[in-house]
Amino acid sequence: MPPAKPIIRVTVWSEFRHEKKNPKVAAHYPQGMHQTIAEALGKHADLAVRTATLDEPDHGLTDEVLDQTDVLTWWGHMAHGEVSDAIVAKVRTRVLEGMGLIVLHSGHYSKIFKALMGDTCSLTWREATDKERLWVVNPAHPIVQGIGPYFEIPAEEMYGEPFGIPTPDELIFISWFTGGEVFRSGATWRRGNGNIFYFRPGHETYPTYHHPQVQLVIANGVRWAFSGLRIKDTCLNAKALEPLPVDPEANARSNTGHK
Amino acid sequence: MPPAKPIIRVTVWSEFRHEKKNPKVAAHYPQGMHQTIAEALGKHADLAVRTATLDEPDHGLTDEVLDQTDVLTWWGHMAHGEVSDAIVAKVRTRVLEGMGLIVLHSGHYSKIFKALMGDTCSLTWREATDKERLWVVNPAHPIVQGIGPYFEIPAEEMYGEPFGIPTPDELIFISWFTGGEVFRSGATWRRGNGNIFYFRPGHETYPTYHHPQVQLVIANGVRWAFSGLRIKDTCLNAKALEPLPVDPEANARSNTGHK
Amino acid sequence: MPPAKPIIRVTVWSEFRHEKKNPKVAAHYPQGMHQTIAEALGKHADLAVRTATLDEPDHGLTDEVLDQTDVLTWWGHMAHGEVSDAIVAKVRTRVLEGMGLIVLHSGHYSKIFKALMGDTCSLTWREATDKERLWVVNPAHPIVQGIGPYFEIPAEEMYGEPFGIPTPDELIFISWFTGGEVFRSGATWRRGNGNIFYFRPGHETYPTYHHPQVQLVIANGVRWAFSGLRIKDTCLNAKALEPLPVDPEANARSNTGHK
């Protein structure tokens, strides 16, 4: 009998500011976007979910919470600058050790995503009446299982190319927008031991995180990003190896066989 | 004083069948698509251009022609199956040795492209009233210099994802189509020593190869694909190295310094 | 309670010729290399293993067997040319539909690997007294879990760069050899829906497939390559979409917002 799948501990992080200031946002997410995302993930038997938000102490990301987080999801927008550099540094270290990271929508400009990408992370955008159609360009990838060739979001903010990101390890989705733009809306990278998935949808003024296929992609993304690892020594710190004994003839041995 | 740029010898290959059978195609390309492409390339002082077509002996791709070809462009559609396997094998060998290859539009299903990709090379398509807008997703790439953030073709056949290709070494263009589709319409790979660029536009019933920005991309692509190489021995054939003298102690020397 | 992991059906394919002809090989593998590999995989509760060899009817790869194979491992060397093109075509189709493929050692020159890579697949080699030390360059990858920073094989055939392969999607191992060579000895690619893992060790005159870490890497590779997919229509065949109704104004709608 095969072993059971592991339980994955997920922390859903969000700014939770727009919801308090903008009635339009609050109408979609009265308890905050993080609650909607957390509830959707919590329906899966293999996911154990908690939430954390900007205005909690340590933004809700204490050492204890991070120690118990296998995968972190991140939504931020208006208050990127208020996220403490010390917390960003901790989260970055944890990603490099093996924690998975799902970056959502305007999180493309978060401190943590920019620090891990090393690139501009810029894009073009427009808030209008666009429909977004997300095409799957990597049909065998675990993140798109259960999604057909594409899925649609009836109204969303438009994000357009050029998206200032390093070449993704894997490109998953490309979005089409009514107004004439395209965007690499799902992509993955590895940094240190950490798996990172960027997923575009989720502007605060639309009910996007109630969309069943958006929820499915995030759940699949969490499972994909899970490594179970916390490797501190092989990747984070340069390591001096013990000196070799001096052997002037050792180098000569590789000289045969080549011309 | 810096040296001059090299002259690049280009062979523009085309089926040249649709033009003879379909008046709609002949109206755009009375001398054949290859002539339109060759004339556009020939305006550049560093490109020396010839053409070759399916119905010439050896499809116009004799050893002499291939020996004098630095970069080959390929357009085919209705007669992929009539291209001789022996000629395809020769072209493939020449690419692996270092000849550049530009595959155009329906060439995605040519024998040579499929042989070099090892993938399905499939896609979806529709011939209708679509406009194609090609977005540059790699703005610093040599192939898109002189192109702005995007360019448009007023009417083209639609090609849609999923495009059954290996992960590109470089993704250059993503196309938007009026009807709601996207496509990775410019991408590069290296096989052996050969640089390969796939460029989507160019359905025979539209005047696409008269479009100045399509012409510029092809010229840029030729320069990018040029390697000047013809390396026969390092990549094509496995090579046995001379035996090493038996030295039972040699392996032990790498045992220090690691635990 | 989380669901159980799926059972993965593995078919271990091998030429099974050297073992019959060369007593040195038979001494290591009296029942054939495939039996040694199959027994090692069979110890894992989530793997259901069968074998197939060249001299069985259809090389042991009937439609029925392929229909029940989630992941295929492939070892061949002296008889690549005797593998039927029809069987190779079937295996290739099955990989493109989603079957995983693990290519071992001299399988780099098998028809199936060359067809899927589209490259030369060439390398240099030497049979001597080399030790092989395989360094993990992707420590978080599932294929290397349980392997430390590196592992060693006391004596192996040397394979050296340049290895004529497309840029791997993921590079897993780089080997060091006593005689002065290096080799990308573990690498992955996706073709269609199929995950492919090439793993270098396994020359027939050494007891390599009895090595516990080689066995672990192959088991990890099988789990990594498993997709559970058999998708016939999205990737294998180009598909025409239904015509759009003519709408001369549709294209104009994307003209706003850009300059």
Next chain:
Amino acid sequence: MPPAKPIIRVTVWSEFRHEKKNPKVAAHYPQGMHQTIAEALGKHADLAVRTATLDEPDHGLTDEVLDQTDVLTWWGHMAHGEVSDAIVAKVRTRVLEGMGLIVLHSGHYSKIFKALMGDTCSLTWREATDKERLWVVNPAHPIVQGIGPYFEIPAEEMYGEPFGIPTPDELIFISWFTGGEVFRSGATWRRGNGNIFYFRPGHETYPTYHHPQVQLVIANGVRWAFSGLRIKDTCLNAKALEPLPVDPEANARSNTGHK
């Protein structure tokens, strides 16, 4: 007659500290490593070379110098922490706009390389009697033209895997060391519009930058990294597009042709 190649303006940056403190280093580089590198580059008719060092005002990297730099080479080691964050930010911006960057040896831990990679950039090392043999794994790449299948440095510091870098866009060299290690010693990435090449050799206590093949690789690297670009607006800053007029029917137009 084809046009002449462009003149490339190179700035060779170095810490220039070890040379002043350690007689062993000064013996190899009495004027500093930067002078040796600059002299080697200056022999090429298409390269116009200047130098800059840590202890000059603004580390020698004033706005005027950066404005006139197409490609920057970077060597640092003992004083990474003394490089001003403001200068690093300027250099990073200039790379993202299109300046090429060649990072040498211990520059793997420089602020600028770490900022652009977003990864640990860690490795293992040992200063001993190792010979380094650098194997070319990408024989058609412009950076290795004129280099054979490999070249050797008789004595160098060892750097070993795992090297904590993002998946390279292109892998160029893999090094073999006498003591039993391997290393991805030549690799490229693009960030924004800037081409980045990391090249491993060059420990200060060895005469590595006098080695003719090391010099050739750096010159080839400079030419490869040159883009001629200084694009400020497409990649660096997110851009809002003009609002689209409200058109409730526009989204409906993409609904035909798909099911």
